[in-house]
Amino acid sequence: MSSTDGTDGSTTELSARGLTRTYGTGAALVHALVDVDLDVRAGELVVVRGRSGAGKTTLLNLLGGLDRPTSGTVLLPDGRELTGLAADEVDEVRRTRFGFVFQGFGLVPVLSAAENVEVPLRLQRVPGPERDERVARALEAVGLAGHARQRPGELSGGQQQRVGIARALVAEPRVLVADEPTGQLDSTTAAGVMDLVVDLVASRGIAAVVATHDQGLAERASRVVTLHDGRSV
Numbered sequence: 001m002s003s004t005d006g007t008d009g010s011t012t013e014l015s016a017r018g019l020t021r022t023y024g025t026g027a028a029l030v031h032a033l034v035d036v037d038l039d040v041r042a043g044e045l046v047v048v049r050g051r052s053g054a055g056k057t058t059l060l061n062l063l064g065g066l067d068r069p070t071s072g073t074v075l076l077p078d079g080r081e082l083t084g085l086a087a088d089e090v091d092e093v094r095r096t097r098f099g100f101v102f103q104g105f106g107l108v109p110v111l112s113a114a115e116n117v118e119v120p121l122r123l124q125r126v127p128g129p130e131r132d133e134r135v136a137r138a139l140e141a142v143g144l145a146g147h148a149r150q151r152p153g154e155l156s157g158g159q160q161q162r163v164g165i166a167r168a169l170v171a172e173p174r175v176l177v178a179d180e181p182t183g184q185l186d187s188t189t190a191a192g193v194m195d196l197v198v199d200l201v202a203s204r205g206i207a208a209v210v211a212t213h214d215q216g217l218a219e220r221a222s223r224v225v226t227l228h229d230g231r232s233v
């Protein structure tokens with residue numbers, strides 16, 4: 001079941017209301033995120049910008065169910081509140097609905113590119129032959145068909161992040177959450193990875209939330225959210 005309340009009939013994949021996250025107490029209290037509302041629809045690329053410490057990672061972690069807000073909610077299209085689910089239900093939602101891409105790639109160094117991409121499918125207990133086929137397709141989609149057997153240490157930074165993107169997309173998530181995915185890449189390589197993200201969002205109709213300082217990506221976004229001291233401005 002899914003709600004279709006976008007003006008073009010697209011599904012609202014995530015709906016955040018009044019998201020607030022504080023850390024610490026007393027004099028050490030930090031207002032990392034304050035009263036943020038955000039809808040992310042299928043086929044949309046939402047870019048989150050803001051200076052270091054503005055709250056970008058905090059927002060992405062709450063949207064992706066990696067952290068819980070101090071107050072506020074994140075609603076899923078089936079009507080459930082992600083922020084109100086038990087830990088095992090959140091894990092299930094993360095496995096089946098989300099793909100994550102990280103600044104540091106997050107690949108397992110002793111596994112080949114293909115084995116890294118395979119991890120989410122193993123977690124979902126997808127049978128072996130189907131896993132192989134889907135991994136091959138995912139690597140091909142990110143332009144790495146010929147690199148399946150190489151380990152991360154044998155790949156360039158841009159290639160490693162492409163493996164990270166293939167891993168995020170192999171289980172066909174509805175939402176891609178990427179926290180500064182090109183933060184460790186030179187500008188030319190970063191542009192290639194961003195092109196890939198834009199293409200994949202458009203061709204697969206997934207929703208993407210990307211925290212980045214990349215001006216080029218912001219210009220191609222469906223929407224830009226700018227955070228300042230935890231507030232959307």
Ligand SMILES: Nc1ncnc2c1ncn2[C@@H]1O[C@H](COP(=O)(O)OP(=O)(O)OP(=O)(O)O)[C@@H](O)[C@H]1O
Binds near residue numbers: 024031032050053058
């Ligand atoms: N676990 C934590 N405990 C205490 N304070 C935290 C914690 N995590 C984040 N903060 C604080 O919350 C604020 C927002 O941090 P956040 O990491 O979301 O910012 P950011 O915009 O992602 O920054 P960057 O661009 O440097 O990654 C900062 O003031 C940070 O110091």
